[in-house]
Structures are given as C-alpha cells and as structure tokens.
Amino acid sequence: GLMAKLEKFAVPDGWVVQSYQYALDPNASQLAALHSHAGAARFAYNTMLAAVKANLDQREAERSYGIGDADLTPTMSWSFQSLRNAFNQRKHAVAVREDGSPWWQENSKEVYATACKNLAAALDNWAASKNGHRKGPRMGFPRFKSKRRAAMKFAFTTGAIRVESTRHHVTLPVLGTLHVHESTRQLARRLEVGSARILKATVRFERGRWLVSFGVLVQ
Numbered sequence: 001g002l003m004a005k006l007e008k009f010a011v012p013d014g015w016v017v018q019s020y021q022y023a024l025d026p027n028a029s030q031l032a033a034l035h036s037h038a039g040a041a042r043f044a045y046n047t048m049l050a051a052v053k054a055n056l057d058q059r060e061a062e063r064s065y066g067i068g069d070a071d072l073t074p075t076m077s078w079s080f081q082s083l084r085n086a087f088n089q090r091k092h093a094v095a096v097r098e099d100g101s102p103w104w105q106e107n108s109k110e111v112y113a114t115a116c117k118n119l120a121a122a123l124d125n126w127a128a129s130k131n132g133h134r135k136g137p138r139m140g141f142p143r144f145k146s147k148r149r150a151a152m153k154f155a156f157t158t159g160a161i162r163v164e165s166t167r168h169h170v171t172l173p174v175l176g177t178l179h180v181h182e183s184t185r186q187l188a189r190r191l192e193v194g195s196a197r198i199l200k201a202t203v204r205f206e207r208g209r210w211l212v213s214f215g216v217l218v219q
C-alpha cells in the first residue's frame with residue numbers, strides 16, 4: 001500500500017498518510033507525454049533488470065567453468081543509488097532514437113529514478129525470500145515489464161507537484177498543468193492552510209483513463 005511505498009519515511013505524531021485520487025483530462029500533447037513517461041519508466045526498469053541479470057548469468061557461467069568465488073566478476077550493486085547511477089551512465093547510449101538523438105530528456109528524471117527504486121525493492125524482496133529472510137510466499141526473480149501486459153504507471157516525489165487554486169487543475173513535472181474531472185477542493189483547502197503536504201504523485205492508466213493519486217501527509 002501507500003505506507004509501504006513511503007518506507008523509511010517517519011510520519012510525525014498527529015499526522016497520517018492519506019491518498020487523494022483524481023481522473024486526469026489531458027490535452028493531446030499531454031496525452032502523448034503521459035504515454036512517453038509510462039514507456040520511459042518501463043524502459044528504465046527493463047534496462048537495469050537486464051544489466052543485473054547479465055551480471056548474475058556471467059557469474060553463474062564462470063562458476064560452471066570452475067572459477068573460484070574470489071575471482072568471479074564482481075556482483076553488480078542493486079541499491080537504488082547504484083541502479084540510478086548505472087542507468088544515468090547508460091541512457092546516453094540506449095535511450096536514443098535510430099538517428100542518435102536522445103529521447104530520455106523528454107521525460108522527467110524522476111520517472112527513471114522511481115523505476116530504479118522499484119527494481120531495487122523487487123530485487124531485495126527476491127533475495128530476502130530466497131535466503132528465507134522474508135515472510136510470506138516465495139518471491140520469484142523480477143520479470144521484465146512487457147508493453148502489452150505491464151501497467152502503464154510512473155511516479156514523482158520531487159519537482160513541481162501542485163494542486164491549483166482553480167480546484168480543477170493539478171501541476172506535475174514536465175507534464176505541466178492538467179485539468180482533472182473531480183473537484184480538488186478538499187485537498188486544496190488543506191494544502192492552503194498547511195495541514196497537508198504532498199509526498200508523492202503516482203500516475204497510472206486504468207480502465208481507459210489516466211489517474212493521478214497523491215500520497216499526502218495530513219494533520
């Protein structure tokens with residue numbers, strides 16, 4: 001749930017984390033940007049999963065040739081920061097069009113960071129499950145996100161994330177100010193008097209429409 005996503009975040013006494021969800025009403029260019037961001041998140045996740053998998057396969061192959069553990073190719077770090085740095089190094093070569101022009105710049109850097117964070121969590125869960133350190137059903141190794149099956153979603157934790165005073169618009173990084181179908185009055189009032197703070201905005205496509213869900217710290 002939302003609390004799990006905000007792990008390591010200490011909720012102050014007298015505050016709770018709540019979720020506010022609105023249906024987006026994007027214009028044509030915003031719609032294209034929403035698809036682009038969702039595709040970029042999937043691409044970053046898959047790129048770094050492939051890199052981790054290649055590293056594990058390489059070590060496995062070396063073991064099968066009788067190479068001792070001390071001499072194996074070093075394990076690639078799966079920490080969020082390592083995956084993020086590794087993606088930032090690779091993006092200039094992989095997140096480009098056939099003519100070499102970069103497309104990664106068109107999306108918020110937050111989207112790539114959040115994808116790396118999600119992959120780091122999935123790898124940690126798999127490792128903990130494999131080693132018996134995790135309760136519950138056995139977790140499989142993370143799977144690649146397919147274009148057809150994977151949910152279209154991405155998230156922002158920093159940057160321009162606002163609920164506008166019109167009560168029918170929200171602003172998100174790179175995407176700009178988007179119209180929303182429902183009134184944001186309840187959340188907007190709380191933000192205006194300082195009894196609420198937005199921690200995260202998650203955007204996803206569900207049942208034919210784009211939704212934004214704000215994870216909000218509420219007094």
